[in-house]
Amino acid sequence: MNLPNLLTLSRFALIPVYVVFFSTNQLKTAFFIVVLAGATDILDGYLARKRGQITQVGVMLDPLADKCMMLTVIISLLASGMIPWQAAVAMFIRDAGMIAGSAFFHFRGKQTVPANSLGKLTTVLFYMAFLFIFFDFSFAVGYLWFVIGVSFIASAIYIVLFLALNRETDTAN
Incomplete structure (x- = not known):
């Protein structure tokens, strides 16, 4: 266990904290919990690379922590009526697919x-969409749909890169 992995685990711990603030209608605080989770994501990645502490556990848990937080935010926004169900379903399908696919192939x-x-840009765009939604900007849902489109493009590119990487590995063996 190292500091980057502890930071990743802290993101899991922030999920119920977010839920408490969101469910008590403290939306601005809930949003800043999401931002804090994003900051720990940036910090753990930076520290892992800088200190040479990249671990297989971290490689697996880091995106899982991100996706779990994103899914929690999506569900809370849907349950509160802040986003349409179609947007929630699109985001859920993409994120759940990425989690399941990563786990399936990892194991x-x-x-x-x-x-x-592009994946990092997508994350930033989602955070901006959440900002617009939480702070009730009139264009928030339209912007969210744009980001969902970008996220599916990023996922398609990831799949192509994954297939190419593993094709090279399979050919080398």
Whole structure:
């Protein structure tokens, strides 16, 4: 266990904290909990690379922590009526698919593709969409749909990179 992995685990602990603030209608505080989770994501990645502390546990738990927080936010926004169910379903399908696919292939010994710039950009765009939604901007839902489209493009690119990486690995063996 190292500091980057502890930071990743802290993101799991922030999920119920977010839920408490969101469910008590403290939306601005709930949003800042999501931002705090995002900050720990940036920090753990930076520390893991800088200190050479990248671990298989971290590689698996880091995106899982991110996706769990995102799914929690999506469900809470849906339950409160702040986003349409179609947007929630689209985001859920994408995130659940990424979690299930990553776990399925990880446990079959396949290599995973590290986060790329488009994936990181998508995360930033989602955080912006959440900001607009939480602070009730009139264009928030339209912007969210744009981000959902970008996220599906990012996922398609990830799949292509994953297949290419594992094709090279399979060919080399």
